[in-house]
Amino acid sequence: MLQFQRQDPILHAYIASSPSAENRERLSTELAAAMLCEGGGARPCGQCRSCRKVFHGVHPDILITDPEGGAKTAAIKVDQIRQIVATAHIMPSEGACKVYVLRQADKMNLSAQNALLKLLEEPPRSAAFILAAENPGALLPTVRSRCELLRDSAAGEAPPDEALAYAAEYFQAVCAPQRSALLRWCAAHERDDTQTVQAFLQAARQLLSQKLSGRPDLPQLSDAEAARQLERLELCERYLRANVGIRHIYGLLSVPTAPERDGKN
Numbered sequence: 001m002l003q004f005q006r007q008d009p010i011l012h013a014y015i016a017s018s019p020s021a022e023n024r025e026r027l028s029t030e031l032a033a034a035m036l037c038e039g040g041g042a043r044p045c046g047q048c049r050s051c052r053k054v055f056h057g058v059h060p061d062i063l064i065t066d067p068e069g070g071a072k073t074a075a076i077k078v079d080q081i082r083q084i085v086a087t088a089h090i091m092p093s094e095g096a097c098k099v100y101v102l103r104q105a106d107k108m109n110l111s112a113q114n115a116l117l118k119l120l121e122e123p124p125r126s127a128a129f130i131l132a133a134e135n136p137g138a139l140l141p142t143v144r145s146r147c148e149l150l151r152d153s154a155a156g157e158a159p160p161d162e163a164l165a166y167a168a169e170y171f172q173a174v175c176a177p178q179r180s181a182l183l184r185w186c187a188a189h190e191r192d193d194t195q196t197v198q199a200f201l202q203a204a205r206q207l208l209s210q211k212l213s214g215r216p217d218l219p220q221l222s223d224a225e226a227a228r229q230l231e232r233l234e235l236c237e238r239y240l241r242a243n244v245g246i247r248h249i250y251g252l253l254s255v256p257t258a259p260e261r262d263g264k265n
């Protein structure tokens with residue numbers, strides 16, 4: 001279970017990400033419980049009145065937003081975000097804050113994201129936000145940069161150092177002024193086995209989400225390009241799960257995500 005030690009700060013906005021809807025729900029609930037926990041030790045304690053209410057789905061300060069519309073067109077629309085904006089400054093009924101959970105936050109349309117961004121930039125003290133998303137890459141980099149990205153821990157342990165080194169090499173090639181560097185790097189890895197590629201993709205995603213949540217690990221990448229890279233890495237992971245050949249995956253990775261490398265962005 002997700003747990004914060006007493007000394008760990010809990011921020012006002014998180015992206016709870018997992019490919020599985022069930023795991024996103026679990027992660028969001030644990031996070032909301034941690035935000036509202038009244039216990040004295042690690043949060044959520046799972047025992048206090050507040051934790052029990054959260055885990056039973058009856059805490060009055062948890063406000064859930066779901067996408068509206070049919071399965072194909074479902075989206076979180078700007079009116080739904082406006083409702084959040086209108087109530088976010090109202091004090092919570094029991095807890096220390098109100099926790100807004102956006103299920104399928106990656107289905108927010110652009111105007112909804114922009115409306116939410118304003119709120120994330122100047123969050124009221126009385127509100128916290130959990131954006132549950134299968135694909136955080138669908139969120140604006142500006143939205144992502146205001147949130148701490150939490151990935152489902154069940155999705156895998158920390159990638160091995162070797163994979164992190166691979167990923168760092170990959171980003172060096174992505175950022176190299178000569179486009180041939182990326183092509184060469186990808187060509188050199190075409191014969192990697194599935195496990196190696198999987199670990200590499202996971203490590204690369206991790207480096208990127210650290211960058212997107214404000215840690216300057218990859219200073220050469222702009223936020224916009226980092227977001228495009230993240231989207232691509234997530235696509236490659238889906239391809240890999242669907243047994244698309246490794247050569248195709250590296251073929252996709254070898255196409256630059258930056259339209260032009262001229263320092264703009």
Ligand SMILES: [Zn+2]
Pocket residue numbers: 036037038039044045046047048049050051052
């Ligand atoms: Zn508790």
